[in-house]
Amino acid sequence: MSAAQPGSRWLLARAPVWRALAAAAPRLRRGRLSIDEAEQALDGYQSLARDLASARQQLPGNSVTLALESLYTSYHAALSRAPFRAGASLLQLFRSEIPEIVASLRTHLLWIVLLLALSAGAGWLLIATYPELVGLVASREQIDHVEHGELWTENLLNIAPSSILSVRILSNNVMVSVFAVCAGVLYGLGTAYLIALNGLMLGAMFAFTHQHGLDGELLRFVVAHGTVELSVICLAGAAGIALGESLIRPTLATRRESFQHCAGRVGKLLVPCALLLVGCGLIEGYVSPNPAVPFAARLAIGSAYFLFMLALLSGRLFGRGRR
Secondary structure, three states: OOHHHHHHHHHHHHHHHHHHHHHHHHHHHHHHOHHHHHHHHHHHHHHHHHHHHHHHHOOOOHHHHHHHHHHHHHHHHHHHOOOOOOHHHHHHHHHHHHHHHHHOHHHHHHHHHHHHHHHHHHHHHHHHHHHHHHHHHHHHHHHHHOOOOOOOOOHHHHHOOHHHHHHHHHHHHHHHHHHHHHHOOOHHHHHHHHHHHHHHHEEEEEEEEHHHOOOOHHHHHOOOOHHHHHHHHHHHHHHHHHHHHHHHHHOOOOHHHHHHHHHHHHHHHHHHHHHHHHHHHHHHHHHHEEEEEEEOHHHHHOOOOHHHHHHHOHHHHHOOOOO
């Protein structure tokens, strides 16, 4: 009894300190502490170490000892983690991680580009051979515009201002890219279907406008934003195919682990893809439907933006490869 009384008195004396440390633990994990509070947390961490050693001697296996071990582990993890620096993390992402991911998807990207090109050729051949099937890829309004000798894009600025038009376009493009990645869950078949469908529609629309002498006008509309937009969709498709491959041919112990690892890696590509699609939306809203912008300027904008995309994805825009 005499041995238990000092232990009981020690528990009663230290219990308020432990409760205070437990209450401060969530704020410590979030890093929202002042300098004084951080110093108090460090002192509390040291006192926890001493209390835990005493508890293991006096109360081995007791619930109090287990609770102290959990609290000590929480403080140790919070105080030992590396500081988060948003700027340095973003720089690391764009300078090193994104180029490495893109390089690892080179083969997948090649197959996606080939699929897009073949499906575009198939779409052209289909409409060139059976013009009446254009209703499968174009709306009635689009068909009426082309049959009357004008593109459906000519009056876009009369329907909505450029700012609203840009937001609609970029949000739609981002959704298509996200869906192209997520459809890879279906063992890559969903991504392949989406890429083939987009290629089929692209080839079919060019064939249809060519039959009415408007293919040059369509090229004039898409040349400023189309190269980067299609490139981003192909890149998202390559990421989706990689997800499907991680399920078909897992590189880790289980398919779940392989898929989680691949998703965490290729998911980072959505960041530069979204940024590039924002630029595409702005170009498509302000430049592409504007008849006052000459073709040479559109071509220069499209070429410059494509080179910007290459510099961004290769990391050279952020100093990759420099000494």
